[in-house]
Amino acid sequence: MRTSEPDLLSVGQVADRCGVAASAVRYYDDLGLIRSSRTAGGQRRFERDTIRRIAFISAAQAVGRSLQEIGDALASLPDRRTPTHADWNRVATTWRPRLDDQIERLVALRDQLDACIGCGCLSLERCAMYNPTDVAASLGPGPRYLLGDRSSDVVGVDER
Amino acid sequence: MRTSEPDLLSVGQVADRCGVAASAVRYYDDLGLIRSSRTAGGQRRFERDTIRRIAFISAAQAVGRSLQEIGDALASLPDRRTPTHADWNRVATTWRPRLDDQIERLVALRDQLDACIGCGCLSLERCAMYNPTDVAASLGPGPRYLLGDRSSDVVGVDER
DNA sequence: GTAGAACTTCAGGTGGACTTGAAGTCAAGG
DNA sequence: CCTTGACTTCAAGTCCACCTGAAGTTCTAC
Numbered sequence: 001m002r003t004s005e006p007d008l009l010s011v012g013q014v015a016d017r018c019g020v021a022a023s024a025v026r027y028y029d030d031l032g033l034i035r036s037s038r039t040a041g042g043q044r045r046f047e048r049d050t051i052r053r054i055a056f057i058s059a060a061q062a063v064g065r066s067l068q069e070i071g072d073a074l075a076s077l078p079d080r081r082t083p084t085h086a087d088w089n090r091v092a093t094t095w096r097p098r099l100d101d102q103i104e105r106l107v108a109l110r111d112q113l114d115a116c117i118g119c120g121c122l123s124l125e126r127c128a129m130y131n132p133t134d135v136a137a138s139l140g141p142g143p144r145y146l147l148g149d150r151s152s153d154v155v156g157v158d159e160r
Numbered sequence: 161m162r163t164s165e166p167d168l169l170s171v172g173q174v175a176d177r178c179g180v181a182a183s184a185v186r187y188y189d190d191l192g193l194i195r196s197s198r199t200a201g202g203q204r205r206f207e208r209d210t211i212r213r214i215a216f217i218s219a220a221q222a223v224g225r226s227l228q229e230i231g232d233a234l235a236s237l238p239d240r241r242t243p244t245h246a247d248w249n250r251v252a253t254t255w256r257p258r259l260d261d262q263i264e265r266l267v268a269l270r271d272q273l274d275a276c277i278g279c280g281c282l283s284l285e286r287c288a289m290y291n292p293t294d295v296a297a298s299l300g301p302g303p304r305y306l307l308g309d310r311s312s313d314v315v316g317v318d319e320r
Numbered sequence: 321g322t323a324g325a326a327c328t329t330c331a332g333g334t335g336g337a338c339t340t341g342a343a344g345t346c347a348a349g350g
Numbered sequence: 351c352c353t354t355g356a357c358t359t360c361a362a363g364t365c366c367a368c369c370t371g372a373a374g375t376t377c378t379a380c
Contacts, residue, residue, distance in 0.1 A: 010377095021368080021369075023368065023369055023370085024367080024368065024369090027367075027368060027369095039376080039377085040376095041375070041376045041377075042375080042376080043375090043376065043377080061367090066366080066367090067366080067367070068366095
């Protein structure tokens with residue numbers, strides 16, 4: 001049973017606090033997204049700021065970032081001390097433009113859907129639907145999109 | 161060699177025009193997301209409006225929709241005739257609120273990141289980072305997020 | 321000191337969206 | 351008619367982000 005909350009947290013404690021599975025916590029640890037020390041018996045122990053790192057990981061995943069990208073971002077956090085406001089602020093600052101970008105693209109897509117599907121045009125050069133390469137990048141690596149830029153193929157043919 | 165563009169398109173022609181792989185086109189066909197007829201020799205042939213369907217599929221995937229969801233949406237299109245403006249409009253209309261919602265959540269996350277990481281607070285009850293369940297749904301099924309709602313665990317503990 | 325919850329590693333599984341390769345068939349230009 | 355590129359099916363492989371289960375070990379409250 002877990003009672004008090006000491007300075008170092010076990011896998012299960014971290015998992016509970018972050019709302020992720022223990023297996024995920026171990027996985028993040030194996031990937032180096034979070035750090036752990038070990039007890040004499042070999043069990044993982046985490047600093048309390050690990051919770052914040054995992055919160056960041058979850059939020060970042062929720063907007064489509066891969067663990068690879070997230071790891072890159074987290075790499076800018078200090079390894080040997082608890083991150084300060086300034087440390088986190090640096091991470092937030094680098095990500096903010098990406099979020100802005102993503103929002104922009106979604107808005108563009110929505111507007112295009114209205115203007116384009118709505119009117120049934122889908123005229124090839126102009127249409128976001130038909131030239132989705134720029135949109136594909138907006139969510140980072142989710143499914144592979146395979147949207148090779150075939151603009152050379154796109155001659156203004158009426159699709160009816 | 162593909163020369164003229166007849167009324168019915170082959171897998172390769174559709175793939176080229178849509179910027180997706182031929183294997184993907186076949187896959188969509190197998191899933192019933194697009195329709196095909198067959199030549200005497202058993203080769204697939206697609207109507208030209210298939211291009212539009214695939215454009216829709218690609219765009220929808222790019223914003224995180226699964227093929228399942230996309231299939232559901234496309235199911236409202238007529239099977240035996242080329243979709244009209246009104247047909248597509250119906251699809252656009254049903255999806256618009258979802259896009260709006262998704263945009264809203266992203267904006268909220270961005271603002272929270274500014275307010276929350278920026279200031280270093282991450283105070284548990286208030287923080288979008290720490291209570292990301294509502295955000296997880298914003299991109300549909302991508303990676304599984306596992307963000308079980310543990311708000312009961314979230315007692316205002318100072319994370320330092 | 322002991323029960324039992326929580327931990328360990330490791331191998332293998334899952335799901336979605338395809339891709340790849342093999343072995344064979346079809347279509348169209350010369 | 352023949353070549354060649356494009357097509358066919360089917361089985362198996364890939365990638366990511368984990369999950370599951372087994373078999374064994376550690377931790378902690380009593």
